[in-house]
Structure formats: structure tokens, C-alpha cells
Amino acid sequence: xxxxxxxxxxxxxRTALEPAWTPARADHVRAxxxxxxxxxxxxxVAARLATGACLLAIGVILGSALxxxxxxxxxxxxxxxxxxxxxxxxxxEARQEPVRSKRVDARAEVEASSTRxxxxxxxxxxxxxxxxxxxxxxxxxxxxxxxxxxxxxxxPIPSEQPRVELSTLLRQADEARSAGRLxxxxxxxxxxxxxxxxxxxTPVASISLGRLLLEELDSPMEAFAAFSQARAAAPDxxxxxxxxxxxxxxxxxxxxxxxxxxxxxxEAAFPQSARLARVRHLGGSR
Amino acid sequence: MRQRAPLHLVxxxxxxxxxxxxxxxxxxxxxxxxxxxEGDVDDLVQDVFVAAWESMPLLDEPRAIRAWLSRVTVRLAxxxxxxxxxxxxxxxxxxxxxxxxxxxxxxxxxxxxxxxYRRLDELPVAxxxxxxxxxxxxxxxxxxxxLCGCSLATAKRRIARAQKILLAGTEIAP
Numbered sequence: 001x002x003x004x005x006x007x008x009x010x011x012x013x014r015t016a017l018e019p020a021w022t023p024a025r026a027d028h029v030r031a032x033x034x035x036x037x038x039x040x041x042x043x044x045v046a047a048r049l050a051t052g053a054c055l056l057a058i059g060v061i062l063g064s065a066l067x068x069x070x071x072x073x074x075x076x077x078x079x080x081x082x083x084x085x086x087x088x089x090x091x092x093e094a095r096q097e098p099v100r101s102k103r104v105d106a107r108a109e110v111e112a113s114s115t116r117x118x119x120x121x122x123x124x125x126x127x128x129x130x131x132x133x134x135x136x137x138x139x140x141x142x143x144x145x146x147x148x149x150x151x152x153x154x155x156p157i158p159s160e161q162p163r164v165e166l167s168t169l170l171r172q173a174d175e176a177r178s179a180g181r182l183x184x185x186x187x188x189x190x191x192x193x194x195x196x197x198x199x200x201x202t203p204v205a206s207i208s209l210g211r212l213l214l215e216e217l218d219s220p221m222e223a224f225a226a227f228s229q230a231r232a233a234a235p236d237x238x239x240x241x242x243x244x245x246x247x248x249x250x251x252x253x254x255x256x257x258x259x260x261x262x263x264x265x266x267e268a269a270f271p272q273s274a275r276l277a278r279v280r281h282l283g284g285s286r
Numbered sequence: 287m288r289q290r291a292p293l294h295l296v297x298x299x300x301x302x303x304x305x306x307x308x309x310x311x312x313x314x315x316x317x318x319x320x321x322x323x324e325g326d327v328d329d330l331v332q333d334v335f336v337a338a339w340e341s342m343p344l345l346d347e348p349r350a351i352r353a354w355l356s357r358v359t360v361r362l363a364x365x366x367x368x369x370x371x372x373x374x375x376x377x378x379x380x381x382x383x384x385x386x387x388x389x390x391x392x393x394x395x396x397x398x399x400x401x402x403y404r405r406l407d408e409l410p411v412a413x414x415x416x417x418x419x420x421x422x423x424x425x426x427x428x429x430x431x432x433l434c435g436c437s438l439a440t441a442k443r444r445i446a447r448a449q450k451i452l453l454a455g456t457e458i459a460p
Contacts, residue, residue: 001398001453009398010421016391017399017422019318019327021311029328030306036336 166196170205182216193229203239206230210243214250224250245275252282259283306335309352313359319422320363320415321370322403330366334358353432360415360433367411374407405452416441417448 169192177185189209196202210226213219224247231243244266251259263283267276310331317330337358391399406414412434419430420441431441 003449003453006398006402006453007421009395009402012395013391013399014422014424016395017315017319019314019324021314021327025328026306026310026314029310029331030303030335032328032332033306033335033339036332037339040336040340 166192166199166201170201173205173208177212182212186212186217193226197233200234203230203234203237203243206233207239207243207246210246210250214246214253220250220253221256224254224256241270241273241275244269245273245279248279248282305338305351309355310335312352313355316356316359316423317363320360320418321366322406326366330359330362333362337362353429357433357435360419361435364411364415367414371411402452406448409448409451412436413444413448416444417452420445421449 169188173185173188173192176182176188186209189205189212192205193202193209206226207230210223210230212223213226214223227243227247227250231240231247234240248259248263248266250256251262260283263279266273266279266283270276273279313334314327314331317327317334318324321327321330334355338355406418409417416430416434416436419425419433420427425433427438427441427445430445431438434441434444436444
């Protein structure tokens with residue numbers, strides 16, 4: 001349809017597009033208007049009530065949330081200036097003799113005026129290093145830091161600590177012997193033999209203890225017992241020949257009457273041993 | 287073409303009853319042409335005058351009461367058409383789109399009007415209102431924009447789009 005044709009029809013129909021708006025109909029609609037106004041007013045009041053209820057609910061929620069907050073103002077934070085504290089020199093005497101003591105966590109807290117200084121004693125070659133609290137804060141909480149390996153200047157006495165590992169005891173015994181602390185070394189080795197009888201390293205420790213007692217501490221009979229224990233612990237190993245020969249040497253040093261019999265027993269057990277000539281010499285037989 | 291008085295030259299109302307008596311025919315005609323149904327006219331007129339009496343004290347220019355009532359009528363008619371569109375979508379509205387009040391039309395014009403309002407029901411409400419105001423109510427483009435509450439360019443675009451669809455879909459067999 002063209003626009004002109006449509007316009008023609010619209011012009012013709014415009015007079016027909018009128019509602020039958022009679023006075024009676026108008027009066028009818030007019031009479032309905034107050035009811036419409038009341039309905040409109042009710043709708044408006046309901047909308048305002050709904051808005052008020054929403055605002056009240058929001059207020060209640062906010063009020064309850066605010067009541068959960070602490071009413072009292074937080075206490076002001078007191079900032080205390082940290083003053084460096086000169087660490088007091090700590091002197092630790094190195095003891096040569098074994099001392100029965102318990103290993104303690106070497107940590108002490110030193111209160112210096114308002115500054116709190118945490119002193120960690122760590123073993124070093126000189127004996128002691130001191131770290132301040134500030135340093136410990138930089139590194140994190142003191143409890144969270146890994147504990148420095150506490151190795152006291154004097155070797156610990158293993159007789160009271162069966163939980164100490166065998167390798168640690170053996171290393172400490174070697175260190176003590178190298179440092180000339182022979183009694184301490186012997187004590188550690190005795191602890192090893194007593195606390196770890198089933199360990200495969202124990203016969204070696206027994207031989208070391210016997211040699212220490214025989215050659216350094218002039219205790220041939222105790223050395224004899226150590227060698228005997230080593231041979232009993234490993235009768236089929238190469239250590240048994242060495243331990244047996246040193247038993248003969250211990251008996252010779254102690255001038256024990258069992259010397260000849262022990263020498264013959266060695267000869268019977270190890271007829272091809274390289275130590276046989278030495279054992280025969282000590283036993284008095286040719 | 288019928289000459290219309292400018293909107294702002296309408297005299298001010300002299301009371302609620304007088305306002306209704308003076309302007310209800312205009313509101314009823316405009317509502318009928320916008321929605322195309324006789325049954326919706328009464329409700330629309332009632333709603334328009336309820337809104338008028340609620341908001342009349344806020345009206346600064348009493349001389350512009352006719353234009354103001356027309357804007358209210360267009361707005362409420364649009365709301366009713368959208369509600370009707372929703373009812374049609376759910377299958378609740380099965381009335382005829384146009385109920386002509388008179389049979390003074392030629393059969394061809396009657397068929398064109400029925401077919402035209404059926405096509406208007408398929409248009410978007412905003413485009414339907416703009417086109418009806420422009421070509422059925424014979425308002426100027428500026429008044430169409432003012433009554434629809436849009437810019438002049440938007441009113442022109444809506445009218446042109448509706449015109450194109452209506453011309454393509456309204457064909458009368460010779």
C-alpha cells in the first residue's frame with residue numbers, strides 16, 4: 001500500500017475512530033475516580049510502608065553489625081624505642097674432665113631497662129655469640145627459627161643420654177681423643193658399648209676402647225674385657241683376629257697367668273695369622 | 287485536514303468536575319486511538335484523571351493542562367499496551383484489536399483499519415505510539431516527540447520504521 005492510499009483511508013476513518021463517549025458513560029467513569037484515587041492512595045501508602053520496612057531492616061542489620069564491634073576504643077599503642085644493649089661477655093670454662101650434666105637449651109632473656117633483649121647462646125669456636133631481639137625479629141619469631149645446633153664447648157656426657165645417636169657419640173669420642181681428652185673419649189666409648197650392644201659398629205668401638213685403655217690409659221685388664229667383648233660380638237669377622245691378638249697383649253701387659261693358654265688358643269684359632277709370631281713371643285712359646 | 291488549537295492555548299481548569307467534563311472526551315478519544323479497544327478506554331480515562339487530580343497542584347502551567355493530560359494518557363496507554371503484549375505472549379488475550387464504534391466507513395476503509403491495528407499490535411509499543419500520534423491523531427512531529435518523551439530524531443526514526451512495516455504489511459485486495 002502506498003503512503004497516499006494509507007493516508008486517504010486514515011482521513012476517511014478518523015471520524016470513525018471515536019469512542020462512544022456519552023454523558024452517561026462519562027458519569028460512570030467519573031463516579032469511579034474517587035475509588036481509583038483511594039486505590040492509588042493505598043498503593044502509594046503501601047509503597048511507602050514497604051520502603052520504610054526495607055530501611056528499618058537495613059538499619060537493624062547495620063545496628064546489629066555495629067554492636068558486635070568492641071565498644072571501647074582500642075588502647076593506644078605505646079611505642080618504645082629500642083636502645084642497643086651492649087652484650088655482656090659470657091665466659092664458659094672448657095672442662096677437660098667429664099661432667100655429668102644435662103644438655104639445656106642455652107637461651108636466656110635479659111631485661112635491660114625497657115628494652116628486651118633475647119640472648120641466644122650459640123656455640124662457636126670462641127664459645128658464645130649473642131643476638132639481639134631486633135635481629136631475632138628480622139628473622140621471624142624466635143620460636144619459629146630453627147634451633148641452632150647446640151654443641152657445648154665441652155662434650156656432652158653420653159652416659160645419661162641413651163637417645164643420642166651412635167654416630168654422634170663416635171664422632172665426639174674421636175674429637176675428644178684428638179683433643180687429648182682421653183678419659184672423656186674412653187667414657188664415651190664405654191657408653192657406646194653399653195647402650196648399643198647390637199649395632200654393627202659396636203665391635204669397632206670396643207676395639208677402639210681397648211686400644212685406648214691399653215695404650216694410653218694403662219688399663220690392660222679393662223682393655224682385655226673390651227677386646228673380648230669385640231671378639232664375642234663379631235666372632236666371624238676380621239676384627240676377631242685383631243681383638244684376640246690384643247687380648248694376648250693385654251694379658252702379657254698385666255702378667256696374667258692365663259697368658260700362655262690364651263696364646264695357644266689364638267694359635268689354634270688363627271694358625272695362618274700374620275700376628276702369630278707376635279702372639280707366640282708374648283705367650284713365651286716358640 | 288482538521289485544524290487543532292495550540293496546546294498551550296487551552297483554558298485552565300475550574301475544578302475537578304469541570305476538568306473532567308472539559309477534557310474527558312479528548313482523553314477518551316486519544317486513549318481509544320492509541321489502544322484500539324473500546325473496553326480499555328474507561329479504565330484509561332479513570333487512571334488519567336486519578337493521576338491528574340493527584341498531581342494537579344504540581345502543575346505550574348494550568349494552560350498546558352491539555353498537553354499534560356495527553357502526555358499522561360500516552361504514558362498510561364503505553365503501559366497498558368505492554369501489559370497486553372505480555373498477556374498475549376502467555377495466551378491470556380484473545381480480543382479483536384480494533385472495535386470500530388461506527389459503521390459509517392466504507393467496507394474498504396473498515397478492512398484497512400482492522401488490518402492496520404492488527405499490524406500495530408505487532409509493532410514495538412514505542413513505535414506504535416509515535417506512529418499513531420503522528421498519522422492517526424495527526425500531531426506534529428514536535429508534539430509527537432513531546433508526548434512520547436523522546437527527542438525529535440527518535441520520534442522521526444520510530445515513525446519511519448513503523449510506517450515502513452505497516453505499508454509492507456497492509457495490503458487490500460482490489
